[in-house]
Amino acid sequence: xxxxxxxxxxxxxxxxxxxxxxxxxxxxxxxxxxxENGAGKSTTIKLILDLIKRDKGSITVLGKDNKTHFRLxxxxxxxVMDEVGISACLNARQVGRIMKYTxxxxxxxxxxxxxxxxxxPEKKPFKAFSRGMKMKLGIAIALSHxxxxxxxxEATAGLDxxxxxxxxxxxxxxxxxxxxxxxxxxxxVSDLEKICDYIAFLHKGKxxxxxxxxxxKEQYVIVHCTAEELRQIVPSAIRGIKENAYxxxxxxxxxxxxxGMSTVPVDIEQLFISMVKEDCLQ
Amino acid sequence: MKGLLxxxxxxxxxxxxxxxxxxxxxxxxxxxxEGNLFFAFYPCIISGMLPMTLIAYxxxxxxxxxxxxxxxxxxxxxxxxxxIGLSTSTLVLTAVAITEACRMVSDQSFLLSSYLIFxxxxxxxxxxxxxxxxxxxxxxxxxxxxxIYYVVIIIACAGSALLTSGDKTSPFLLSKTGMGCAFVxxxxxxxxxxxxxxxxxxxxxxREV
Numbered sequence: 001x002x003x004x005x006x007x008x009x010x011x012x013x014x015x016x017x018x019x020x021x022x023x024x025x026x027x028x029x030x031x032x033x034x035x036e037n038g039a040g041k042s043t044t045i046k047l048i049l050d051l052i053k054r055d056k057g058s059i060t061v062l063g064k065d066n067k068t069h070f071r072l073x074x075x076x077x078x079x080v081m082d083e084v085g086i087s088a089c090l091n092a093r094q095v096g097r098i099m100k101y102t103x104x105x106x107x108x109x110x111x112x113x114x115x116x117x118x119x120x121p122e123k124k125p126f127k128a129f130s131r132g133m134k135m136k137l138g139i140a141i142a143l144s145h146x147x148x149x150x151x152x153x154e155a156t157a158g159l160d161x162x163x164x165x166x167x168x169x170x171x172x173x174x175x176x177x178x179x180x181x182x183x184x185x186x187x188x189v190s191d192l193e194k195i196c197d198y199i200a201f202l203h204k205g206k207x208x209x210x211x212x213x214x215x216x217k218e219q220y221v222i223v224h225c226t227a228e229e230l231r232q233i234v235p236s237a238i239r240g241i242k243e244n245a246y247x248x249x250x251x252x253x254x255x256x257x258x259x260g261m262s263t264v265p266v267d268i269e270q271l272f273i274s275m276v277k278e279d280c281l282q
Numbered sequence: 283m284k285g286l287l288x289x290x291x292x293x294x295x296x297x298x299x300x301x302x303x304x305x306x307x308x309x310x311x312x313x314x315x316e317g318n319l320f321f322a323f324y325p326c327i328i329s330g331m332l333p334m335t336l337i338a339y340x341x342x343x344x345x346x347x348x349x350x351x352x353x354x355x356x357x358x359x360x361x362x363x364x365x366i367g368l369s370t371s372t373l374v375l376t377a378v379a380i381t382e383a384c385r386m387v388s389d390q391s392f393l394l395s396s397y398l399i400f401x402x403x404x405x406x407x408x409x410x411x412x413x414x415x416x417x418x419x420x421x422x423x424x425x426x427x428x429x430i431y432y433v434v435i436i437i438a439c440a441g442s443a444l445l446t447s448g449d450k451t452s453p454f455l456l457s458k459t460g461m462g463c464a465f466v467x468x469x470x471x472x473x474x475x476x477x478x479x480x481x482x483x484x485x486x487x488x489r490e491v
Contacts, residue, residue: 051350052490085348087289087339089296096293102285102352212341262435 001063002047003027003149003181009057012044018043018205021057025198028178030171032192032213033185033273035202041185044202045153048183049079062148074102074265078142082154082272087198088127092120092137103145114140115164118163131158139167143174150174152184156191164188168195189269199268203276213268220271221254221263232258286354290336294366297339301328305374313381319400320342322378327435329374333363334431338424357483360420364412364479367467371408378404395461402468409471412479421485423425424479 004025011018018040026030033041046052048059050066059066064073086095091114100106115122118136129137135158144152150171156164172195174180186192192199199216201208209216220239223230226247237256242249251266251274305325312321335396340346349359379401386392414434 046347046350049351051347071353071355077351079351081347081349081351083344083347085344085346087293087343087345090289090292094292098285098289100285101288102354104353152414 001027001179002060003062004183005058005060006044006048007058007060009044009047009059010055011040011047011052012055013043016040016043016205016223018047019207021202021205021207023200023207023210025181027181027185028087028175029197030175030182030184030195031198031200031210032189032196033183033200034189034192034268035185036276038204039202040205041202042153043143043205045151045183045185048151049077055143057239059074075145076148078145078150080135080138080142080150080152080155082157084135084138085125086134087126091123092126092140093122095126095137095141099141099144103175105145107144110146111140111144114143118166119138132160132163134165136163139170143170149181150180150182150184152182154186155184155242156186156188164191171195189272190267193268201272201275208275216268216271217265218252219254220266221257222266223250223252223257223261223268224248225250225261229258229261232261239271240277283354283358283362285352286349286358287365288367293336293339294332298332301335303331304328305377309374309377309381312378313385321469322382322400323404325378326371326404326407327376327411329370330408331415331431332370333412334415334419334424334427336366337363337419337427341424350491356487360483360486361479363416364482365474367412367416371412374406375401375408378382380397399461399464402464406468406471409475413471413475417478417481417485420482421489429469433455 004023006021006023009018009021015067016038019071021040021043022046023031027130033044035041035277043052047054048061048066050059061070061073062076064070066073075183080090090098095107096111099111100108113224114120118140120137120140126134126137128184135155139155152171156167168191169186171182175182184192184196196213198210199213211219223233224247227243230241230248230250233250233252234256237253239251239253241251251271252263254263257263305328308328311318322423328329340349340408346359382400383392383397386397415427415430418430
């Protein structure tokens with residue numbers, strides 16, 4: 001079953017156009033949305049939550065259109081936006097009481113467990129929290145009503161590496177249940193590479209690609225070669241080139257690399273940057 | 283919707299203590315004063331402003347976008363502010379009504395018709411202030427809604443001044459026509475509050491947060 005299906009989604013603002021976006025997130029999977037600032041990641045998440053109006057297209061969340069009885073569907077969605085909008089004067093304990101009356105499946109024990117695990121103070125007002133602490137509280141809230149889908153917009157931003165790792169483990173654990181799924185956007189591509197099953201590249205409102213992470217990593221390699229060797233490679237197989245005085249570094253389709261040429265595995269960040277640059281050149 | 287109400291209760295108890303104090307002082311002064319109705323009406327104006335204050339805090343904290351991810355409809359998010367407005371107004375109205383009745387009895391100036399007109403005026407003020415302001419605030423946000431805030435304050439103060447300058451035992455006020463006028467204004471205020479509620483839901487549903 002697909003937890004999320006986006007078909008031909010369009011949204012325009014002045015100077016921005018989300019162009020016929022198509023995404024499918026199967027259950028049990030984590031999909032990472034990668035894109036530069038203004039690429040359309042937050043817009044996509046806001047459209048999924050019906051916070052802004054789409055111009056065209058359809059969005060199906062947990063098998064239901066997000067325009068029909070979406071309040072009930074949201075009972076099964078956990079959300080962490082790039083800014084956690086908890087009222088500044090509230091503390092974690094008060095937030096817990098509010099959420100108890102908000103979600104039918106709210107689990108007090110799970111919430112207190114996350115507060116302890118993530119070292120979130122219970123009585124400190126939200127305004128005194130650091131950005132990382134605010135994000136951790138947002139994540140604790142998003143997880144404590146046993147959602148089926150997590151929508152995370154820059155949820156790991158501002159967290160130190162240790163806590164980030166801890167949270168990524170929580171997310172990975174979350175998708176062990178086959179009925180769960182996560183859509184996560186982040187600038188920290190290494191985080192997404194660690195946990196995602198699918199990677200979607202968004203650039204200026206356009207979906208450059210959406211593939212299984214492992215497939216992407218198998219399909220492309222980095223070739224270190226001289227300018228002369230580079231000419232032996234079919235141009236259509238090259239995704240990006242970085243040239244310097246010592247030679248060239250190119251991201252190339254693995255199957256099209258001439259025999260004998262030395263290759264190293266590509267990482268998602270390199271692939272994304274090269275694809276964006278290539279798109280800009282076109 | 284209980285969660286939203288609880289959140290606003292926490293906000294009122296934290297941020298609006300000064301408002302509550304001012305209301306208590308004004309109610310106290312209205313009891314000790316010489317029947318100047320401004321001191322009785324002003325707490326009603328303040329209580330009517332509370333929902334706007336809460337919306338301003340919500341906008342500052344980016345709560346509206348966050349609440350969009352919670353299982354609430356936009357109609358519920360609007361309705362909670364109207365319910366808060368009704369609750370605080372009921373409390374203030376009751377306190378002012380009891381205080382004024384005590385003052386009138388102690389002054390031996392209690393007249394039922396005059397007291398009923400006073401109550402209906404109070405109720406009208408309590409309802410008119412949020413009824414006029416909330417649709418603008420839900421449409422344009424608390425920042426731009428401030429413009430209408432000043433307009434309503436001026437109208438409310440001018441209205442209070444007019445009422446307090448009149449003779450409360452004048453034949454017109456005590457006549458059936460005076461009572462009828464007060465009743466019509468009161469009924470219109472209730473109607474306007476309901477229309478404002480529906481209009482705010484309509485406007486907020488169309489607003490992108």
